[in-house]
Amino acid sequence: MKNTTQLSSLALATALVASGWTAPAFAQEGVNDADPAAAIVVIGTRRTDRTVADSTVPIDVISGDALQNSGTTETNKLLNQLVPSFNFPQPSLTDGTDSLRPATLRGLSPDQVLVLVNGKRRHQSSLINLNGSVGRGSTAVDMNTIPPLAIERIEVLRDGASSLYGSDAIAGVINIQLKRSVGGKAQISFGKYITQMDGVDQVDTVDPTLTSPTFAIGTNGFYSVSGGDNPVISYTGKDRKRNDGDTYTMATNIGLPVGDNGYLNFTAEYKDRSPTNRSGPDIRRNYFAAGDPRETTIDRYWHRYGDGESKDMNFFVNAGVDLSEAVEFYTFGSYGVRDGNGAGFYRRSLDIRNQDWSASTTSFIPIYADGFLPLIESQIVDISAAAGIRGDLGAWNYDLSLVYGSNRLDYGVSNSVNTSLGGANSLRKFNAGGLRSGQTSLNLDVQRELDIGIGKSVSFAFGGEWRNENYKIVPGEEQSWINGPFSTAPYGAAGGSQVFPGFRPSNATDVSRDSFAGYVELDSDITDSFTLQLAGRYEHFSDFGDTVNGKAAARFEPISGLAFRGSISTGFRAPSLAQQSFQTTSTNNVGGQLIEIGTFPVTSAVAIALGAQPLKPEKSVNIGGGVSFTMIDGLSITADYYNIKINDRITLTENLQGADIVSTLTAAGITGVSSARFFINGIDTRTQGLDIVASYRLPDFGAGTVRLSAGFNLNDTKITDRRTFSGFTAQRLFARQESYRLTEGQPKDKLNVSLDWDYDKVGLTLRTNRYGKVFLPSSYSTSANNNNIDLAPGEVPGDIFLSPKWVTDMELRIKPIESVQIAVGANNIFDVYPDRLPFGTVDGVNYGLNNSFLPYSSQSPFGFSGRFVYGRVSIDF
Template identity: 60%
Template sequence: MRSTLLVALACGTAAIATPALGQTTDDQATTGSGAFDPSQTIIVTGSRVSDRTVADSPVPVDVIGGEQLQNSGYSETNKVLNQLVPSFNFPQPSLTDGTDSMRPATLRGLAPDQTLVLINGKRRHTSALLNLNGSVGRGSSSVDLNEIPPIAIDRIEVLRDGASSLYGSDAIAGVINIELSKRVGVRGTVTYGQYRTRMDGVDAVTGVVTGPGGLPVVTSAGSSPSGDFLELQTTGKDRVRHDGETVTLATSIGLPVENGYFVFSGQFSDRDPTNRSGADPRRQFNNVGDPRELTFDRYNHRFGDGKSTDYNFFVNAGHDIGTLELYAFGSYGIRDANAAGFYRRSNDSRNRDYGASLTDFVPYYPNGFLPAITSEIEDVSGAVGLKGEIGGGWNADLSVVYGSNQLDYGVVNSFNTSIGSPDSPERFDAGGMATGQTVANLDLTHPLNVDFMKSLGVAVGGEYRNENFKIRPGQEASYINGPYSAYGAPGGSQVFPGFRPNNAVDASRDSFAGYVEVDGDVSDALSFQLAGRYEHYSDFGDTLNGKVAARFEIVPGVALRGSASTGFRAPSLAQQFFATTSTNNVAGTLIEVGTFPVSNPVSVALGSKPLKAEKSTNLGGGIALNPIAGLSLTADYYNIKVRDRVTLTENLQGADVVTILQNAGINNVTSARFFVNGVDTRTQGIDIVGTYHLPDTGFGSVTLTAGYNYNKTKITDRASLPSLPGLILFGRTESLRLTHGQPRDKINLSADWSLDRFGITARTNRYGKVLSPGGSNDLAVGPGDGPADYTLGAKWITDIEGRVTLVDGLQVAVGADNVFDVYPDHVPVGGAFGTAGYYLPYSSFSPFGFNGRFLYGRLSINY
């Protein structure tokens, strides 16, 4: 059915792709050479009163044009922003359950849920996924920016300043506002790409070294037969991979509507999985002389991007009715994804078939198995509003926005050990989660005439928001402790036990807010902004926040600017009510972890307290330079203090924890975690951004951009929470994830050149050092001093693309992302590091992933 819709869409696009519609562009500032100049773009983010350019804004705002988003081999908006915004970070972890299929991004080193995302200035709903396992952003939910295809976007405005007083909860790190295209005409792209890479530091293995009698050579032995390691035969060269084939079809159709606009955009993307695993040297079978060891495929894990098929559609429409504009926009997206789990060997206790024998070890899957999590993610949003002049000098904007995100989990190539053969399924419906959000806004603005002011305006408004979070249980076989649990067999579908009936939840809350903003120009040189917001939550009570910002132009082209504000973030419903059991890979060891709501008796016994809202104080100041035509340079310092930061505890283990779990009737789970207001943090940094449009000398148009971010987060206080003796709720591992899990610094450099029918884009990004913390939980041990700590060194990642316009409206592009095939440093092996680095050679903390070089070609039409 979906394929039929896609073919119909493509045929319809081709049928109406005629020059008769004409070619127009959205209202973007350009230089004399026609290049997009973000410094002169009128921005809508950061103030509801004044239409200011980026250069005149009292707070830092990055503007990224739609064309910049498309001059890349990536069709994921998050990946492109990672290339273009220095303070934006998008790691791409693997073996992290649902996070493999919906990866979070961060701004200024804060949590994903501390950045607010808007579409056309309206709040976007978050995803249903709660990131839990081993990734940056652990314990948070985020907006899935990859649901928004680049072809649907006119521009992205990134406000790098606290904005809770303007927009409400979540806007602590800043605001990302995506303005949808209103372009008339037909555009379409077909992109094909593939990773063609040589894995740095990972040997290509051809088999097992054999000794006397043709038996595999054992290089080391543990305390049990399953701990034996075999000597592998290598080629002496790095492993080569050609995988991750990606096909993307995108189209945008803008109809020539009189006194209005109507744009339909759609994107289909099909991505094959990548595999960056190394060879597994562990003995796979119980018997030392098992001949299957000689033919076994040592690349048994799948470590990298999962399989993903995406359909995303957007509509953006509006029509003038007298002095008013009736507008509507909305989206629909669905993603089918498949992410691999941790490989279970034939001799793994999780592969024991108790149904075949209670006395002897009989594997359920004779050769071992690789379970996988399937995710079907359905995302829906719709907005309708009316804005314009209503008389008396007042302008109004009345809108209602609804959005929902539903994530349904499946498990394939697995089984429930506690059920065994022949009764256990191998495929499971593991249940799902859903979030919903309805927002109603009324915004009013009015200019004021004051003799001593050049201009002055006031904005007042109100907002109502309703939020909902649901968990749906899975089928019984996905979570049940079957009859063989009495013999120690773990229950539930392996890799992801399904949601249980007692995990089911349907929680809602409401909030009401009112705000006022005053924005004015005292003179051509001095402007200011004042804002305040009151908000009441049905579950967290009241909060009052304010902001002051100003800009002073010392001399033409040189301006100082600064801001001070307070902010807040109410804990999400998922952080309050989420509950499940999952399998975690911790340094190559699988453990069953239960996640419990703060009100659950298990959490209370371990030291939980009712959650409080996060509160922040943001200070910023900088300089903006426009010394010559075409050159813009800004430098801004920021200081963000967050109190009562909501964090997920460590995976709490030990005999006392197991006893509490068993007393609660929870067996086969050895670890527990829950949410706490764990720490206070201070994040400081510097953003430097420059853009230069070179004068046209006859050799083409050249635009150079550069960005630098330095970011440091420090834990300034820890919550005094009661807990079991010797139990640290938020210890060293999670602390270092917050403070050292993202690059301390990052550099973005790019150059765009065009002449007649030709164009080249070159970008290079330097990602600073990142620490991967080991398992030590001793807070007295400094960063890098733990026995299993290791540092991922700084790396430069370079992308290049060349374009040629064959005939008017038809363009061909070829390019390479990560053209020099750079990988993060190899995970150490041996000693405190364990053995997982043999077959999982790269760290999920890598800020640029670990897939290597991506080659692509693109065909574009534009009429």
């Protein structure tokens, strides 16, 4: 059945593309629904009259309507459906990243795309992604705090723009324009996953006849549980079915006039998402004793692999009023809170991490009789406030603004234990500390039209920015990080709360920096057919110095409706304060000694002794060129090539450990540390690709309005150079698995195709996305060369390729009365899953048993949750 439906999706997409009806649904709301290319944009230039069609660089505009016609209410998921160069994997078992998932543009890092709200820089989150997910080592903007109902439209600039906006704008810029209209809308939606897990069997019987493991002191001098048999399990032959992930969303948007010349637009959203579980059966034994009858009755799907539990409240306000004919005061802001709950690995009953040393030091006694699933409970509080005045001063337009934003992440751990304290003495719930980040920006932008006798029109703009950033790490309570009496030999219990040891007092951090910038920009229509844009920016950071960047872009339209455009620019991304200052440590017992293992800031004595240098900004050169075709009424097609060279990309080293590490640190007077990692300017990369975006509005044929659209992205990233220092090889600093996660861990091609039909009181949206192949490098012990960076994909036993997949969404809408709309639909209507991962020994490769209960890769570009069915009611007032 699944193969048939996937072929149906392919046939539909092929037919639409072959007919010339191509690209993502970019109809405009409040701009020009009949001609999206006529939309006035506020990114990519300081001009006030530049349209999408006239832009010298590629810009996509996504309407608020397109965001509404979907079952998801997460902004990142919506962009993943609508923008071909946007990628939003949904990892699980990645600590705080489960609650704050990063997204990417053009295959680059999440922190290499700049996010604006109403044209003003949005603050980043405090979370730095350190675990095995796309975007490892980066911080990102949490766009899921922005309710879709608050959005008038989203502008996506697919070109380097550091000379215009400063740091982070290497891959491009996403500008979210908030609603300012008068009126109101309220909506409530409910959806859940109704799915059948592809390739994951239901357990039928379990044979508990087992040989017991041993509980004794091993050759390393510590107690361990070893040996014993796993149960023999038979299956029903039927795929596992799941009905979970119930999601309720209630939102309202209200727009009010303020006097004769003002507006106040307010949005409130509440979202309640239950967790999903896509774990397979854990086929390992759970209990210590041979023949324990509980092996036959326990639910072997005890892991929780999928979306975590989440409760979100988000509020947005956007307001403005004319103080005079020439001056407008405006303000906007947001408040959001998210209570998240994500699971770690299940600790089986016989796991040494479940041993109750306070009950016995010579026999195995579990703390949790059936084992336990530790949970990470996160609370995220996100706040932003902006205010400014803009207007005219003679021939000059000006905009003076002040923006503040902060993100706070507090970690809690529940259903856990600090084994090193003993079961009788440890808490089961912990406050593990938290992260804080803040940003304050003061901007002045000035622009005017010049008449200098050259060109049809010349826009001259200049301005400046002061920005302050701060970053903090707050320690957790003592039991969340302390090493108890059972951390020493012969017990060897790890200290701290299991699944997420708390931040220690020694990890406490409070750092800040300032930056000052000035820019100048010329944007001129030299003739009716030729446009030239030039820009330059100087920026000074208090922690690493100066950077200067420039841009030149041009557009030539020799025939009306056929235009060629190109750009070249330099860019940069300042190392985040988190990358410079994040630190966390844990303690393991090695050879009877407590050894510190951790992530250290580059300024620490440990990192310096191992050769770390102060981080420099990443520097880029962006080259782009393309063509725009609008010669047929209702049809717009653009094709753009890009080439992005980035030097000094910031990466997190591998865990550096071994006798030479200990020797080097000892020579520097540092003892008790056996393993360390830190951030370095580790690699250079080149990313190149092609974006093709088109839309077609069919002529009126008496059966409503039909819009066909599609987009295609082809993307390739290569590592062109690697850094070495202090005797470390390039492979040791940034090994094969992380190298290929960066270059091959996202699809090299992606296709969006959609159809929107509206007729009287009925509407239909149909979207399908094809996600290209993803490579997962081997990480298994039988692969002797699994860290050899010189071996290409497929050359190491255990390398895995996730095959391309089609994912199709459909929604049907009806208006029983003018002010009420009812919608029903399904995301991933054909219930498509990524390829099931192998486990056990397959073709001579021992993949281990973890994939038995973690059946799908977290790097799947469309997640691994299956079919989501939903309904929505909207009321306009």
